[in-house]
Amino acid sequence: MANHTVRQILAVTALNLRNIPARLDSSLVAVVGIAGVVGVLVALLSISEGFKATVSQKGRDDAVIIIRGGSGNELSSALAKDQVQVITDAPGLARIDGEALASPELFTILDLPTRREGASGPASNVPFRGVGPHAAQIRRAFRIIDGRMLSAGHDEVIVGKAAATQFYGLEVGRQIIAGSRRWSIVGIFSDDGSVSESEVWADRWVLAGAYRRGTTVQSVHAKLESKATLGQLKRSLAGDPRVDISVLTEREFLAEQSKILVTIIRTLGFTIALLMGAGAVFAAVNTMYSAVAARTREIATLRAIGFGGTPVLVSVLVEALALGLLGGVLGGAAAYAAFNGYQTSTLNFATFSQVSFAFRVTPGLLVTGVVYALLLGLVGGLLPGWRAAHMPVTEGLRAT
């Protein structure tokens, strides 16, 4: 019986699909409509994927970022000199010759126009970080790719690769003015696409002087002996009444930093896709109604011969799904061709500074797009399919 139904479904579906060329125009309208929706959805979500990849996915479990308890981000954190001492003395941190592999860091904002806007363009907030001598060792893949490393105690900065690409005037050899100082750009660095590449780095003590920060820092970035010593470090610091701090792995910290923007973009992406999807569903419904209307007598003939209503319904749905699939694949391919790797920057709401990143059209996003396209096709085919399956045969046979 099941075989029997499946054979009917296959036969009627094959007939539907063979009929598509006769209804090419309306089928194309549905395909293009669905492709447009999927293209927009994938493009929007590729922003959050790219941002997430830059900000959070590079995070490690064997490095920690320590900030004041309850501050949530570096900008609103402050750690006094004696607190930094307690932190760097705590067990569980990696050490070289007894000295903790830790970098107390300052975090502030630099106003720079984007390269696209030019020198007179509006200023964007660029992260300006004061780092200690171990900062480069703590980062995963820090590497100077142009020029040299900054010298401690000098008014020198090095610039992350993404910041150098995105913002105006950040070439090696040029100077920038910030915090009443003139800083010489001496090098460009990369760090495997991490959020550090969106930053400008200076010596911590020189930056503190320029911004009159005294001995206070905002965070301590440190390397653990191993992932396993995280608990030991946390217990030690939690039990010390001299400090009230949050110890987060780099992965946890960066995930937290990206959460707001990723949530906004994903919500926006799905909302827009939902609204556009409603339009695409109407196109699909219209197409499938046309398909059913054009084949009214054929469907009635099949049902008169003895084909059941269910195979007719399923065949209409399969055709709608096929159109959806085609639209999904085309939309995903278009989004990939147009946006994958597109470099831009946006405001990180956690630090109110710009993060440079590239749109990422991932396989997961393409699958999401195709699944959404299939859903649109399915919804578009339901009513016409139901109508085809339940149309009185005698009426259908009279159709011209």
Next chain:
Amino acid sequence: MQPLIHLRDLVKEYRRGTERLRVLDGLSLEIGEGEFVALMGPSGSGKSTLLNLLGGLDRMTSGELTIGGLAIGELPDAALARWRADHVGFVFQMYNLLPVLTAEANVELPLLLSDLPAAERRRRARAALTLVGLEDRLSHRPRELSGGQEQRVGIARAIVSDPTLLLCDEPTGDLDRKSGDEILDLLQELNRQHGKTILMVTHDPRAAARATRQLHLDKGVLHAEVR
């Protein structure tokens, strides 16, 4: 002759708004197995409605209707569709062939509802097309055939699953006289040599004359019968 079709006080009404429109009004009739019956009458007399009821395409309002001893009006939709596939062959005025399929594939369609293997389905479809004289048109699509040939394919499709009953709705209505005569010859042959029970709706007295029995329907009531 054994009665294949039995009708008693058959009523069919349609609703048009609040109004009830009685199309068949207490029809009683028996048709024996192997009969070739022509059903005549003016437009709106209820001929096609009767054909649809006998073919299980529509439901009666009241009365008795049995075919081969089975009260088909009591079958649920799925079982009725299955019954149609097993027992009824339809021949339509406009042929109703599927344009994307070849003649052979069109004829094979009803066999997709059986458990026959593909090779056997094809063999039977070819045999049916041979019977209607179209063995050299197997791979032609409907648009490549004349009207008469299309109707022959329609007849081959109607007989391929060896149904008990052939229901023909004005099978020559869209054909020229020569082609129409050939179709009527074919129907006569199916009746005489293959024992098919045929009920044919027609406006054409010449076509009706080929039948073994003529029924005249007017305003939903049987008025005359010629044997």
